[in-house]
Amino acid sequence: QLQLQESGPGLEKPSQTLSLTCTVSGGSISSDTYYWSWIRQPAGKGLEWIGRIYTTGSTIYNPSLKSRVTISLDTSKNQFSLKLSSVTAADTAVYYCAREGTGVGGMDVWGQGTTVIVSS
Amino acid sequence: DIQMTQSPSTLSASVGDRVTITCRASQRTSSWLAWYQQKPGKAPKLLIYKASSLESGVPSRFSGSGSGTEFTLTISSLQPDDFATYFCQHYNRYFVAFGQGTKVEVK
Numbered sequence: 505q506l507q508l509q510e511s512g513p514g515l516e517k518p519s520q521t522l523s524l525t526c527t528v529s530g531g532s533i534s535s536d537t538y539y540w541s542w543i544r545q546p547a548g549k550g551l552e553w554i555g556r557i558y559t560t561g562s563t564i565y566n567p568s569l570k571s572r573v574t575i576s577l578d579t580s581k582n583q584f585s586l587k588l589s590s591v592t593a594a595d596t597a598v599y600y601c602a603r604e605g606t607g608v609g610g611m612d613v614w615g616q617g618t619t620v621i622v623s624s
Numbered sequence: 625d626i627q628m629t630q631s632p633s634t635l636s637a638s639v640g641d642r643v644t645i646t647c648r649a650s651q652r653t654s655s656w657l658a659w660y661q662q663k664p665g666k667a668p669k670l671l672i673y674k675a676s677s678l679e680s681g682v683p684s685r686f687s688g689s690g691s692g693t694e695f696t697l698t699i700s701s702l703q704p705d706d707f708a709t710y711f712c713q714h715y716n717r718y719f720v721a722f723g724q725g726t727k728v729e730v731k
Contacts, residue, residue, distance in 0.1 A: 541720070551660075551668065551711055553720035564718055567625060600667055609715045610658040610673030617667055 506531040508601050508615035516595075516622050522588040526601030526615055533582045534559050539604040540584045541611060542575060544597040552597075556604060557584055591622045626651050626714050630723035636731040643699040645726045647712035652692050658713045659688055659697045661706075662725075668711060672697065702728070 512524035526540070533540060542554040555565035557575045565573045574587040588595060598619050602611040627650040637643050647657065655675040660668035670679045672688035675695055685700045699706055707730055712723040 543722075550724045551713075551722040553722065556720070566720075602667075604715070604720075605673070608674045608677065609656055610670045610679065611660075611668070611713075612670045612673075612679065614667035614669075 506603065506613050508603065508613055510599060510601050510615045510618040512599075512618060512620070514619055514621060516591050516620060517624055518592055518622055519590055522586070522591050522595060522620055522622075524586045524599055524601075524618065524620070526584050526586075528582045528584075528603075533577065533584060534579050537606055539606055540575075540577070541602045541604050542586045543600045543602060543611075544595075545600070545617075546594075546597045554586065554588075554599075558606070593622050596620065596622045625719060626653060626721050628712055628714055628721050628723040630710075630712055630726050632726060633724065634727045634729060636729050637702050638731045639702055639704055641702045641731075643702050643706075643728060645697045645710055645712075645728075647690075647695045647697070647723050649693045649695075649714055653714045653716075655691050656714060656716050657688070657690070657695045658715065659686075660711045660713065661708045662711065663708045671710075699728075 507529045509527045516522050539556040541556040557563045572589045577584045598617040600617045601615045603613040604611045629648045657675045659672040662668040676688045687698050709725045709727045714721045
């Protein structure tokens with residue numbers, strides 16, 4: 505059964521670059537029937553889509569974050585990664601990675617989430 | 625960009641009640657609409673995709689309907705395990721947007 509696991513520092517200083525990795529197990533990240541997505545959720549608030557990457561390496565980002573976001577793929581490690589630059593306290597959130605079907609859609613597999621706090 | 629608005633924000637209900645949550649899109653979205661359930665401290669769980677298709681393993685008391693700009697999630701008979709927050713999500717090849725969420729609480 506496919507599983508996703510986020511990893512990365514739980515604390516970042518303001519103005520630094522947040523870096524997270526999602527490791528995919530039980531399946532291949534090279535499948536052409538899925539996107540690989542990042543979503544975040546500030547404490548007590550709703551879900552915000554950050555962006556997604558396809559097996560070809562093509563990416564789509566949320567326009568509100570596009571200038572600060574980079575999502576990349578490492579097929580040799582079966583991982584995909586998120587970099588968010590120039591972070592502020594507003595970027596404090598639980599960050600999730602998820603698998604999203606390219607056909608009928610829907611994010612059917614999620615990681616457990618990792619909390620990132622931006623503070624000096 | 626499309627914006628998704630859910631109503632109500634909070635819904636108080638009892639076990640056995642029929643519950644309906646509405647999601648409205650700021651533009652036509654065809655049927656690219658999903659619904660998720662989220663419990664405290666947990667990742668969201670996919671319930672419905674393509675507006676009305678039930679995800680494998682999800683109880684049949686959950687159903688989705690709608691197209692264009694208005695969509696609904698219905699729980700036919702609320703069970704104790706269903707008290708949670710529900711999110712709608714529009715998706716297409718170029719964009720994803722979530723509704724703000726509806727919390728279903730005990731009446």
